[in-house]
Every structure is written in structure tokens, then in C-alpha cells.
Amino acid sequence: MKRPTIADVARRAGVSKGAVSYALNGQPGVSEATRHRILTIAAEIGYSPSSAARMLSGATANAVGLALCRPARTLGIEPFFMELISGVEAELSARSYALTLQVVADQEAEVAVYRRWWAERRVDGVLVCDLRTDDRRVPTLEELQLPAVVIGGPGHTGSLASVWADDAAALAETVEYLVALGHRRIARVGGLPDLLHTQIRDNAFDAVCRRLGLVDATAVWSDYTGEEGARATRRLLSSAQRPTAVLYDNDVMAIAGLSVAQEMGLTVPGDLSIVAWDDSPLCQLVHPPLTALGRDIPAYGAHAARQLLAAIAGEPVTSVQDETARLTPRGSTAPPRNR
Amino acid sequence: MKRPTIADVARRAGVSKGAVSYALNGQPGVSEATRHRILTIAAEIGYSPSSAARMLSGATANAVGLALCRPARTLGIEPFFMELISGVEAELSARSYALTLQVVADQEAEVAVYRRWWAERRVDGVLVCDLRTDDRRVPTLEELQLPAVVIGGPGHTGSLASVWADDAAALAETVEYLVALGHRRIARVGGLPDLLHTQIRDNAFDAVCRRLGLVDATAVWSDYTGEEGARATRRLLSSAQRPTAVLYDNDVMAIAGLSVAQEMGLTVPGDLSIVAWDDSPLCQLVHPPLTALGRDIPAYGAHAARQLLAAIAGEPVTSVQDETARLTPRGSTAPPRNR
DNA sequence: GACGTCGACTGAACCGGATAAGTGAGCACA
DNA sequence: TGTGCTCACTTATCCGGTTCAGTCGACGTC
Numbered sequence: 001m002k003r004p005t006i007a008d009v010a011r012r013a014g015v016s017k018g019a020v021s022y023a024l025n026g027q028p029g030v031s032e033a034t035r036h037r038i039l040t041i042a043a044e045i046g047y048s049p050s051s052a053a054r055m056l057s058g059a060t061a062n063a064v065g066l067a068l069c070r071p072a073r074t075l076g077i078e079p080f081f082m083e084l085i086s087g088v089e090a091e092l093s094a095r096s097y098a099l100t101l102q103v104v105a106d107q108e109a110e111v112a113v114y115r116r117w118w119a120e121r122r123v124d125g126v127l128v129c130d131l132r133t134d135d136r137r138v139p140t141l142e143e144l145q146l147p148a149v150v151i152g153g154p155g156h157t158g159s160l161a162s163v164w165a166d167d168a169a170a171l172a173e174t175v176e177y178l179v180a181l182g183h184r185r186i187a188r189v190g191g192l193p194d195l196l197h198t199q200i201r202d203n204a205f206d207a208v209c210r211r212l213g214l215v216d217a218t219a220v221w222s223d224y225t226g227e228e229g230a231r232a233t234r235r236l237l238s239s240a241q242r243p244t245a246v247l248y249d250n251d252v253m254a255i256a257g258l259s260v261a262q263e264m265g266l267t268v269p270g271d272l273s274i275v276a277w278d279d280s281p282l283c284q285l286v287h288p289p290l291t292a293l294g295r296d297i298p299a300y301g302a303h304a305a306r307q308l309l310a311a312i313a314g315e316p317v318t319s320v321q322d323e324t325a326r327l328t329p330r331g332s333t334a335p336p337r338n339r
Numbered sequence: 340m341k342r343p344t345i346a347d348v349a350r351r352a353g354v355s356k357g358a359v360s361y362a363l364n365g366q367p368g369v370s371e372a373t374r375h376r377i378l379t380i381a382a383e384i385g386y387s388p389s390s391a392a393r394m395l396s397g398a399t400a401n402a403v404g405l406a407l408c409r410p411a412r413t414l415g416i417e418p419f420f421m422e423l424i425s426g427v428e429a430e431l432s433a434r435s436y437a438l439t440l441q442v443v444a445d446q447e448a449e450v451a452v453y454r455r456w457w458a459e460r461r462v463d464g465v466l467v468c469d470l471r472t473d474d475r476r477v478p479t480l481e482e483l484q485l486p487a488v489v490i491g492g493p494g495h496t497g498s499l500a501s502v503w504a505d506d507a508a509a510l511a512e513t514v515e516y517l518v519a520l521g522h523r524r525i526a527r528v529g530g531l532p533d534l535l536h537t538q539i540r541d542n543a544f545d546a547v548c549r550r551l552g553l554v555d556a557t558a559v560w561s562d563y564t565g566e567e568g569a570r571a572t573r574r575l576l577s578s579a580q581r582p583t584a585v586l587y588d589n590d591v592m593a594i595a596g597l598s599v600a601q602e603m604g605l606t607v608p609g610d611l612s613i614v615a616w617d618d619s620p621l622c623q624l625v626h627p628p629l630t631a632l633g634r635d636i637p638a639y640g641a642h643a644a645r646q647l648l649a650a651i652a653g654e655p656v657t658s659v660q661d662e663t664a665r666l667t668p669r670g671s672t673a674p675p676r677n678r
Numbered sequence: 679g680a681c682g683t684c685g686a687c688t689g690a691a692c693c694g695g696a697t698a699a700g701t702g703a704g705c706a707c708a
Numbered sequence: 709t710g711t712g713c714t715c716a717c718t719t720a721t722c723c724g725g726t727t728c729a730g731t732c733g734a735c736g737t738c
Contacts, residue, residue, distance in 0.1 A: 003458055005694055016718050021696060031716060048458035052394035053694035056723045061391070063439070072425035072637050077620060079415035086411035089442040098461065100402070101440045103428040119342055119387035121724095122437065226620040256624045263626070281416060281565045285595045286625065287602070298411050344724055355688050360726060370686060392724035395693045460694095 004047040012045070013038045024049070055121060063098040064088075064308060065123035067110045069130060074224045075103070077252050079280050080297060081129075084151070087301025088127065095309060097124075107132070111140050118144045124312045127151055127304055128160070131196040147311040151304050152197050154319060161317040163304040167197060168204035170293055170325040171247075174275055175208045177327060178245045182335040183273060185216040187243035189232045189253055193221040198249065205247075216241055222253060229253025233260040237272070244336040245273035251280045254290055258332070269334035279328055288331030295325040343386040351384070352377050363388070394460060402437040403647055404462035406449045408469060413563050414442065416591050418619050419636060420468075423490070426640025427466065434648060436463075446471070450479045457483045463651045466490055466643055467499070470535040486650040490643050491536050493658060500656040502643040506536060507543035509632055509664040510586075513614055514547045516666060517584045521674040522612065524555040526582035528571045528592055532560040537588065544586075555580055561592060568592025572599040576611070583675040584612035590619045593629055597671065608673035618667055627670030634664040 010020045015034065022029040023038040030038070041047075055061050066088070068081060075081060085099070092099055100123055104110045114137065117123045125147035128137055138158040141148045150157045153164035178186055188205050191198045202219060209217035220235065222228035229248060233256065236243055248254035254276030261272045268274055268288055276283055279294025300322050311317045349359045354373065361368040362377040369377070380386075394400050405427070407420060414420060424438070431438055439462055443449045453476065456462045464486035467476055477497040480487045489496045492503035517525055527544050530537045541558060548556035559574065561567035568587060572595065575582055587593035593615030600611045607613055607627055615622055618633025639661050650656045 003460065007694075017695075018697075018719075019717060022717090025696080027697090029716065034716080046454060046458060048455050050395070050694055051459040051461050052391045052400070053723090054696075055391035056389070056395055056694080056725085057696040059723080072422065072429075075425050076418035076422040076636075082421050083411065083415040085440065086414050086442045089440070090411075093441060093443075096455075099440050100437050101424065101428070102432060102438065103425050104432075115385060116387050116435075119385060120390040121342065122390050226624045230624070252620065252624070255621070259624050259626055281591065282594070282621070285565045285569070285591070285598050287598055297415075346724075356725075357689080357727075358687060361687090364726085366727090368686065373686080389724055392693090393726080395695085395724080396726040398693080 003050075004045045006047075006049065008045060009038060009042050009047050012041050059121070060312075061121055061124050062096060063100050063123045064092060064305070064312075065100045065102070065114075065117050065126040066129070067102045067104050067113050067126070069104050069107060069110050072103070077226070078224060078250060078278070080250075080278060083297035084129075084301040084304075087298030087303075088305040089301075090298065091302040091305035091309070097309070107136055111136055114140055114144065114146065118146050125149070125308045127308060131156060132194050133196055133199065135196075147308060149304050149308040149311060149317070151300070154321075155200075156196055157319065161307055161311060162319040163300065163307055163322055164319065165295065165300070165322045166324045167201050168207075170327070171201050171204040172208040174247060174293060174327055175205070175212065175214075177329070178247075178273060178275070178333070179212050179214070181245075181273070181333065183245040184214060185241060185243045186214060186245045186247065187217070187236050188219040189229060189236070189246060189248045189257065190219055190221045191224050191249040201249065216243070218243065222249070224250050224253065226252050226256035229256035230260045233257035234264075237261065237264055237266065244271070245275070245333070247275045247277070249277050251276045251278045251282050251290070251292065254292075255282060255286055258286055258290070269332050270337045273333040273336070275327075275333060277325070283330070291328065291330045291333040293325040293327050295323055299323075342389075343384045345386070345388065347384060348377060348381050348386050351380050398460070399651075400460055400463050401435060402439050402462045403431065403644070403651075404439045404441070404453075404456050404465040405468070406441045406443050406452050406465070408443050408446060408449050411442070416565070417563060417589060417617070419589075419617060422636035423468075423640040426637030426642075427644040428640075429637065430641040430644035430648070436648070446475055450475055453479055453483065453485065457485050464488070464647045466647060470495060471533050472535055472538065474535075486647060488643050488647040488650060488656070490639070493660075494539075495535055496658065500646055500650060501658040502639065502646055502661050503658065504634065504639070504661045505663045506540050507546075509666070510540050510543040511547040513586060513632060513666055514544070514551065514553075516668070517586075517612060517614070517672070518551050518553070520584075520612070520672065522584040523553060524580060524582045525553060525584045525586065526556070526575050527558040528568060528575070528585060528587045528596065529558055529560045530563050530588040540588065555582070557582065561588070563589050563592065565591045565595035568595035569599045572596035573603075576600065576603055576605065583610070584614070584672070586614045586616070588616050590615040590617045590622050590629070590631065593631075594621060594625055597625055597629070608671050609676045612672040612675070614666075614672060616664070622669070630667065630669045630672040632664040632666050634662055638662075 006017050006020050010017045023035040128150045131152050148160050150160050150162035153162040220232045222232050261268050266272050276290045276292040279292035283290035283292045307317050345356050345359050349356045362374040467489045470491050487499045489499050489501035492501040559571045561571050605611050615629045615631040618631035622629040622631045646656050
């Protein structure tokens with residue numbers, strides 16, 4: 001089956017290619033009657049302008065790129081990315097933008113992907129995840145002048161716009177809540193220590209613990225997998241002064257931690273309180289259900305996509321704050337038994 | 340920063356655009372010395388051919404499309420899609436193909452997306468997931484002659500190639516295993532009943548139960564969410580003749596079922612054995628760890644991507660079988676207590 | 679030495695749109 | 709009646725590649 005081109009529409013309408021182009025793009029230069037006739041014919045024969053041809057002259061690819069730099073193993077585990085993508089998609093498809101996805105091995109590969117996309121004019125802009133300190137992607141994107149929106153922050157985004165949530169505030173609120181319950185020995189199991197958002201949470205944790213005089217606060221790091229979360233929990237619970245509450249950087253590690261606690265004969269929340277960051281349906285499936293910090297991830301993605309589209313349209317965009325995660329107390333947190 | 344074009348390379352090399360094109364594409368028509376000089380210059384100035392221009396003349400988009408038709412809520416829950424995507428990606432990026440992703444609301448929207456991609460020449464082929472009986476996408480893709488590979492089956496794929504796994508065999512093996520343990524009342528909690536792969540499993544379940552004379556076998560359906568899985572389990576366990584073993588169509592529902600059983604005072608595996616389809620790290624995190632049917636999903640995706648690339652290259656492709664899911668017995672299955 | 683052949687390369691057409699410049703009809707107005 | 713202006717188009721050019729038809733010099737051959 002042959003794809004209809006603008007010439008086919010023009011022929012059937014008895015006008016020139018130029019007239020069809022004006023009609024379809026809502027430009028002046030054709031009468032309303034002709035415009036309507038052309039639109040009808042275009043719909044009839046199922047015509048959509050070739051993205052390639054349009055890109056070549058118009059210079060807009062109508063596509064946005066997203067490169068994910070995580071091992072396949074952890075990508076699947078976390079609902080975060082898939083939810084983010086569905087939110088991004090909702091916004092993009094409403095404006096007929098396509099999403100080009102690429103899974104990369106490391107930052108170097110990601111930078112190479114950006115350069116290629118740029119040279120090939122494949123995307124109009126990119127979304128950047130998992131920012132690191134001194135991220136090489138930021139200067140690269142600035143150099144290429146490729147519109148970009150960083151998902152995460154605040155800080156370290158150079159001249160790029162970002163959409164961020166106040167994780168520091170959410171973390172402080174959570175620690176305060178645990179302290180209000182009577183906990184004094186609180187531990188944190190963080191995600192990948194290279195990631196900026198892990199560091200932001202680390203700093204917030206240090207700050208709030210110092211402020212509240214929690215001298216026994218400890219933090220360990222992991223890679224978001226259940227295995228690592230379990231190992232970290234075992235280490236924490238085996239220490240002489242074991243914590244009475246643990247705050248995990250994702251739900252999978254929290255569930256793993258819950259299992260470890262139970263396997264070590266500790267009751268949750270009696271002997272140990274557990275809080276998960278990222279509230280997913282899983283948190284409500286386990287016993288006891290997990291107290292969790294949750295927020296609307298698809299909305300976060302949609303927000304970022306809107307910012308990126310604005311940046312692509314040439315509108316001035318700055319960093320904007322998304323909603324802060326909300327703490328949902330469930331059965332996994334309570335006052336420590338041996339208060 | 341200006342993007343380098345083929346003309347820039349040609350000028351610096353002192354040759355014509357045509358010569359550069361031949362050199363870069365490995366075509367005859369240039370001497371080895373010139374080819375080498377051109378390649379060096381291209382690398383130097385960071386030249387990549389514009390995908391638009393290449394697409395316009397060469398008619399290949401160097402991109403494949405994947406439309407996902409699931410509510411955002413269930414997309415994130417299941418690691419399946421993200422793992423599939425990472426497998427697909429691994430194969431595509433090795434050959435510099437891009438993956439265009441679109442999340443759609445329903446089958447009608449998905450068909451519209453295919454038509455648009457085709458008319459816009461945005462993709463060279465598509466991967467099709469979640470086949471249904473009498474799927475409208477199949478005749479549409481046949482009509483458009485858009486290369487496509489169906490992920491799933493067997494059957495109902497018309498003239499399209501597919502990559503499929505023998506779920507029927509895996510299911511039969513699992514039921515036989517449960518029967519060997521001594522179970523006679525076995526239930527199945529299926530996924531979305533409209534999906535072909537649910538029906539294939541349904542039929543296999545019916546067949547094996549008939550063959551083994553399990554008259555009390557029952558099946559109910561769900562939407563893959565933990566909530567629905569929990570509800571289905573409650574219904575099953577509340578019936579007069581409650582099952583002694585339940586087989587779930589995904590891991591999230593199985594974990595929800597485990598919770599429900601424990602909340603109803605049943606011990607697992609003493610009173611109830613549980614098997615999950617799709618083995619994820621989660622299955623090992625709960626107590627008891629879940630017996631699960633697992634397979635290598637990224638490899639499955641890579642397999643499908645290879646088939647699609649072959650189809651795009653014009654090679655004759657037929658339906659091929661991927662590996663069958665393997666049963667990993669863990670703590671959630673045992674002989675029924677009141678045998 | 680005329681001729682055919684081959685390799686290495688050039689020039690131009692083409693893909694399908696967007697868009698600037700040009701054209702001609704119709705109309706208002708002096 | 710002629711001028712100027714607007715409207716509704718057409719024509720031509722351009723975007724950056726691929727590719728086909730030439731061109732041109734070197735070489736081998738009889």
C-alpha cells in the first residue's frame with residue numbers, strides 16, 4: 001500500500017502542493033472553502049505529513065528523547081520509571097510528540113547518544129534523569145543547545161531547567177515523625193550513592209539528625225535491589241546498637257528489610273519501624289503494610305514533559321518545584337517497644 | 340552550535356557530496372585512500388547523517404515502534420514491560436535503531452497510532468504486545484504492510500511473525516507438580532480475560548485439569564493489580580470447598596494472595612500452596628518465598644527485536660518459539676496438610 | 679594510435695514537505 | 709480609466725541526504 005503524500009492530496013483537490021501545506025498548517029493563503037475541501041480529502045485518504053520531510057525543512061522532529069542509565073535488573077524492579085514514562089507520554093501524545101527511549105550502559109554512552117540525536121536531528125529535546133554531581137551530561141547539552149529538562153534536583157543543573165521535588169523536606173518530616181513516636185536510633189538505607197538525589201537525602205538526613213540531636217543515626221547505601229536492601233538491613237540489625245527505625249530509599253528495599261527483620265525474629269513495628277520511600281501497591285500487600293512516602297509519579301513526568309515542550313517552543317523556562325512526597329502512616333511504624 | 344552536514348564533510352575533503360555518501364555507506368565508487376580521509380574528517384567534526392534526510396530518500400527510519408495498551412496503574416506494577424523494553428533496546432541500540440514508545444488508551448487508539456506512524460514514515464516496523472482474539476491490529480498491520488512481530492501467541496497472528504513461549508506446557512507442568520504434591524483442589528487467578536495469553540493459559544488449565552481428573556478446579560480473573568488479586572483470593576478462600584493451591588498469573592497478585600491467606604489465618608504452604616507466574620526478586624523477599632514460573636524476559640525482548648529487524652531487512656521470518664518458563668520451587672508450595 | 683574498459687569521481691535529480699517570491703483576478707477609490 | 713491593494717493561489721527554492729547517469733583520465737589491447 002502506497003503512502004499518500006502532499007502531492008496526492010494536491011492532485012485530488014486540484015490545487016498546488018503549497019496550497020495544501022497552507023491549508024493543513026492553518027496558515028493564511030487559502031480560502032475557507034478550499035481549506036475545508038483539502039482537509040476533507042486529506043482525512044479521506046488517510047494522509048499524515050511525512051515526519052522526515054517536515055523535519056528536513058521545518059527543523060522540528062516532533063520527538064523527545066529519554067535515555068535511561070540503569071542496569072536492566074534495577075530498571076524493571078522499580079515502578080518509578082514506567083510510571084514516569086506513562087506520565088510523560090500522556091502529555092506528549094496529546095500534542096502528537098513521540099517519545100524516543102534509549103537504555104544506556106553508562107554516562108559516557110548517554111552523552112554519545114545525546115550527540116548522535118542532536119547530529120541526526122532525531123529529537124527536539126531530552127529529559128534527563130538520575131543527575132550526578134558534576135554531571136557531564138549538563139555541559140554537553142548546554143554546548144549542543146539541545147533543549148533539556150532535568151528530572152530531579154534542585155541544584156547542579158547548570159543553565160538547564162529542572163522539575164524537582166523537595167525530598168529534603170519530606171525526609172525531615174519523616175524523621176520528625178519517627179522521633180515524635182519516640183525513636184532515637186534511626187537508620188537510613190539509601191540508593192546509589194553517586195546519584196544527586198541520594199546525596200540530597202543524605203544531607204537532609206544528616207541535618208535533621210543533628211538538629212534533633214540523634215547521635216546514633218547511621219546511613220548505608222545500596223543499589224535499589226531487594227538483595228542489597230536485605231544485606232544492608234542485616235548489617236544494621238546486627239550492630240550492637242541496632243536502630244529502632246529504618247528509612248529505605250525505595251519500596252523494594254523496604255520490603256526486603258521487613259523480611260530480614262522477621263527472619264531475625266524481630267517484630268515490626270514493635271522492635272523495628274520501617275518507612276519506604278516511593279509508595280507503591282506493594283507497600284499495602286505485605287504484613288504489616290508499610291508506612292510510605294508517596295507522590296504522583298505520572299504527574300511528575302507530565303510536569304517535566306510540559307516544561308520540555310515549553311522549552312522547545314522557545315518559551316523561557318526555569319526550574320519549577322513539583323509536589324513534596326506525602327507520608328502515609330500504616331502498620332509498619334509505631335513507638336519503639338523498649339522506650 | 341551548527342550541526343555538520345554532508346556538505347561540510349565534502350568541502351573539507353575536497354570532494355562532492357556523492358563521494359562522501361559512498362564513502363560513509365561502504366559503497367564502491369571511492370578509493371580506499373579517499374574513503375579513509377572522508378571517514379576521518381567525518382569523525383573529526385562529529386558528523387552523523389540527518390535521520391530526516393536519510394529517511395526521505397532512503398525510506399528507512401531506523402526506528403521501531405512499541406505501543407503499550409495498559410492503564411498507567413498496571414504498567415508500573417509489572418516489571419515485565421520494563422524488562423522487555425531493556426531487552427529490545429539492547430538489540431536495537433547495537434544496530435543504531437531507535438525505539439519509539441507510545442502508551443495508548445485502547446486498541447482503537449493503538450491502531451490509529453500505527454496508521455500515523457506508517458503515514459509519517461516514523462518507524463520501519465512495530466512490536467505488538469498483548470494480543471487479543473480477533474485483534475484489529477493484525478489486519479491493520481497486514482493492510483499497511485508494516486513489518487511487525489507479535490510478542491506472544493501462538494495463534495491469531497495472521498500473516499505476522501511472532502515470538503512466543505509455550506505457556507500451556509509451563510502451566511501443565513506446574514499443575515502436574517501440584518498434583519504430585521497431593522493437591523486436588525487447584526485454583527487459578529488469571530490476568531485480563533480479554534488477552535490471548537490469558538485464554539491460552541485458561542485453555543491449558545482446563546485441559547490439564549480434565550486430563551488429571553481435577554473436578555474441583557476453578558478459575559477467576561483479575562487485572563494484574565494486587566487489589567484485584569487480593570479480592571479474587573478472598574473469594575476463592577471463602578468458598579465451601581476452598582482450594583489447597585492457587586496459581587497466579589503474576590507475582591504481584593501472588594504476593595497479595597499470600598497476604599490474604601495469612602490475614603485469614605491460613606498458613607502457607609501448610610493450608611495453601613501458592614505459585615506465581617513471572618519470577619521477580621519480589622518473590623524471594625516475602626515469607627515464605629514464592630514458588631514461581633520464571634524466564635528471561637530481556638532475552639525474550641531481544642529475540643523479538645532480532646526478528647523484527649530481520650523482517651525489516653526483508654528476510655523471510657516466521658513465528659519462532661522462545662524458551663518455556665521454568666518452575667522454581669520455593670517455600671510456598673508443599674503437600675496439603677489435610678491430605 | 680584508435681578503441682574499449684575500468685575506476686574514481688562529479689553533477690543533477692529526487693524524496694516530501696515548508697516557505698518566500700511571484701502572479702493574476704477582483705475590488706475600492708481617486 | 710487607471711492605480712493600488714488585497715486575496716487566493718502558483719511557482720520555485722531549500723532542507724540533507726541517496727543514487728543514477730555521466731565525465732574524465734589511466735591503462736591495457738590489438
